[in-house]
Amino acid sequence: MIEAMGLEKRYGDKVAVHDLTFTARPGVVTGFLGPNGAGKSTTMRMILGLDRPSRGEVRVNGRRYRDAVAPMHEVGVMLEARAVHTGRTAAxxxxxxxxxxxxxxxxxxxxIEMVGLADVARKRAGGFSLGMGQRLGIASALLGDPATLILDEPVNGLDPEGIRWIRSLLRDLAAEGRTVFLSSHLMSEMALTATHLVIVGRGRLIAETTVAEVIASASPAAVHVRTPQSAALRDVLVGAGVTVTATAADTLEVTGRTSAQIGEAARTAGLALHELTPKQVSLEDAFMDLTRGAVEYATEAPHSPHPGTDAEKTLALAGATRSEIPT
Known part of the structure; x- marks a missing residue:
């Protein structure tokens, strides 16, 4: 278990982490998310005693990491996969x-067998590709068979087979009762790997919740409906609190009614349905929505003949609200 309690880190006048409290529990893959400059790397360094907190404390399995009797058996770490002697072989x-x-x-x-490096174990690490170096870093973290894993960008440089492998490995390790704490910018992969999330921005906690809850809270209460009788279905559905928007000749977007209610109304009216799908945003969309005011470096939207698109609105909002986040 990793317990951060009121963590703060200052570098002169700059506050990198402010009053950060969260828990990563055994048996769960916890994703640590935040924009660039959010304080993720500083936080992980404080967990491992590489940076001393200005205030607060963090404990791993009930004590400070530096007090661990056998550190590699308690915590497996990969903060920088290529931190190896390039003249040495992997073995x-x-x-x-x-x-x-x-x-x-x-x-x-x-x-070596576990991470798929058996064929190159006697080759010098300096000649490894990015993906091979990543596997070696993961092997180093697993070496002590630790109860807790802390990994920064573990899928970086891996091919699709490698990404699927690390996803399965991390889930299996959590299922064994280990604490798995990982940081990544790949939201699609985090959605498939993690169940719990710690989201930070500008050094502050934005949310500590589950992947499902983040997505559900950001998803619009709308249902995508496809029917060859769209006009008739619209007439059946319209009413107080209901909005029906035609997005194509045979497609409607409905708010104010659940999928079950729409299906029942269509059945009662004898109307055919070809598709009935609740709209759900991706973790990436939900993350962007949560952190839009905590982006340290916001890009400007390129010129577009269609102003007002969702992407441009998000960028405009980021620029308009990021100053509201206290530093």
């Missing part, structure tokens, strides 16, 4: 780490 890099922590050569061989 020798892992063996050097193992020998400083009383870990057997057999375990080194196990993690």
């Amino acid at each position: 020798k890099h892992l063996l050097a780490l193992a020998q400083t922590h009383g870990i057997s050569r057999r375990r080194v061989n196990e993690v």
Whole structure:
């Protein structure tokens, strides 16, 4: 378990992290999300004792990480996958780490197989591709068979097979009762891997919740309906609190009625339905909505012949509201 309590980190006049409190629990994959400059890296460094908090504290499995008797057995860490001696082979890099922590050569061989580096274990790490280097970093984190994993951008550079592999691995490790805490900018992958989220912006906690709750709270209460009798269905549905918008000749967008209510109304009226789908935003859309006022570097929308698109409105809102976030 990772428990952050009132964490704050100042660098002179700059506040990188302010009064940050959250918990990453065993048995759960916790995603740590935030825009660039949100304080994620600083927070992870404070968890590991690499940066000293200006205020507050953070505990891993009930104590400060620096007080751990066998650190690699308690916490597996990958903050920078390419932090290796480039002249060493993958096997020798892992063996050097193992020998400083009383870990057997057999375990080194196990993690090499686990991360798919068996064929290149005797090649120098300096010649590794980005994906191979990422696998080596993950192997280093897994070496001590730790109860807690902290990974920064674990899917960076991995191919589709590698992404699916790490997703399955992290879920399996959490299912074993381990704490899995990972940071990533790939929202689509985070939606498939994590169940719990800690979202920060400008060093402050924005939300601590589940993936499902974030998406549900951001999803419009609308239902996409496709029917060859759209005009007739519109007449059946219209009423107080209901909005029906035609988006194509055979397609309606309905707010104020649930899918079940629309389906029942169509059945009663004898109307055919070809599609009935509640609209749901992606985690990426929900994240952008939550953090639009906490973006440190907002880009300007390019010239477009269609002003007022959702993307442009989001960018405009980011510029209009980011100054409202206290620093």
